[in-house]
Amino acid sequence: MVVDGVAADDSVDRLFHALADATRRDILRRCVRGELSVSRLAEAYPMSFAAVQKHVAVLERAGLVVKERRGREQLVRTDPGAVDRARQALDELGTAWRGRVERMSRLLAQEADPDVNHPTEGQDR
Amino acid sequence: MVVDGVAADDSVDRLFHALADATRRDILRRCVRGELSVSRLAEAYPMSFAAVQKHVAVLERAGLVVKERRGREQLVRTDPGAVDRARQALDELGTAWRGRVERMSRLLAQEADPDVNHPTEGQDR
DNA sequence: CTAACGTACAACCAAATGGTTGTAGATGGG
DNA sequence: CCCATCTACAACCATTTGGTTGTACGTTAG
Numbered sequence: 163m164v165v166d167g168v169a170a171d172d173s174v175d176r177l178f179h180a181l182a183d184a185t186r187r188d189i190l191r192r193c194v195r196g197e198l199s200v201s202r203l204a205e206a207y208p209m210s211f212a213a214v215q216k217h218v219a220v221l222e223r224a225g226l227v228v229k230e231r232r233g234r235e236q237l238v239r240t241d242p243g244a245v246d247r248a249r250q251a252l253d254e255l256g257t258a259w260r261g262r263v264e265r266m267s268r269l270l271a272q273e274a275d276p277d278v279n280h281p282t283e284g285q286d287r
Numbered sequence: 288m289v290v291d292g293v294a295a296d297d298s299v300d301r302l303f304h305a306l307a308d309a310t311r312r313d314i315l316r317r318c319v320r321g322e323l324s325v326s327r328l329a330e331a332y333p334m335s336f337a338a339v340q341k342h343v344a345v346l347e348r349a350g351l352v353v354k355e356r357r358g359r360e361q362l363v364r365t366d367p368g369a370v371d372r373a374r375q376a377l378d379e380l381g382t383a384w385r386g387r388v389e390r391m392s393r394l395l396a397q398e399a400d401p402d403v404n405h406p407t408e409g410q411d412r
Numbered sequence: 413c414t415a416a417c418g419t420a421c422a423a424c425c426a427a428a429t430g431g432t433t434g435t436a437g438a439t440g441g442g
Numbered sequence: 443c444c445c446a447t448c449t450a451c452a453a454c455c456a457t458t459t460g461g462t463t464g465t466a467c468g469t470t471a472g
Contacts, residue, residue: 171309171312174307174309174312175307175308175309177307178303178304178306178307179303179304179307181303181307181377181380182299182300182302182303182304182306182307183300183460184296184299184300185460187296187299187380190380191380199418199419200418200419201417201418201419209460209461209462210461210462210463211418211419212420212421212461212462212463213460213461213462215419215420215421216459216460216461217460220459233418233469233470234417234418234419234468234469234470235417235418235419235469236418236419236420245377245380248377249374249377252306252370252373252374252377255306255312255315255316255319255370308430310430324448324449325448325449326447326448326449334430334431334432335431335432335433336448336449337431337432337433337434337450337451338430338431338432340449340450340451341429341430341431342430345429358439358440358448359438359439359440359447359448359449360439360447360448360449361448361449361450
């Protein structure tokens, strides 16, 4: 079913992992407001240049930003499509959620038998 | 402001971190299809019971699932509101993407936590 | 050319992650 | 009651992560 939706699990891993850090999310926000060199970016945080460089690398591997050379600087800019991919990954969890929950509510609403409430032993045991 | 739900960046950290693992995402999908005990869940993965227990704990701390006791079993079930929170966190990044800088400033002001990073707003140097 | 700047990358370290095994406490069935 | 099951949790281990410093390299300014 979800043939390409889930795509590579790995890319979803990298996406969410990259987003799971406040510094990296902040970098994303800064780079939305305009391209910034890694040095300028690094000035904004209480950590070394190399540390920021690593954060940018994580964002880059996740496809959230791209780097573009300009002279001796490397400008970092967000990839607009990336958030959509993240949202899509969430959607796949979310739709399952809503669909099943909805279905379950209907079942619960129409049922009066307390014993029906054990869907855990569904198929394979 | 009503929007202070996002306030703690920690919760966003926990949310995305919990989602950044294929096993945990799979657990979520399974628990959407019906409540499962930790034991039944553990049977589905090539790892120990304790390992699955830890994954469930991560999901629980992120607010993605809740555990409910039934007899000697502990049933795991997804929290329907959780995905909405994740989506909301993404939306905040997404709106910035589209250039809503003013709106973002408010969010930045909220999320600026004393201990995480104090970015010193690089533009006023 | 030389010096300063911006970047890349390696080596290293502490702490967190993801896994293991083992032990112990509840609970339910026979 | 006794035993099997389910859960909780501690201790331990390997790997990854997030940070550091140091070094090397390309580029621009003077």
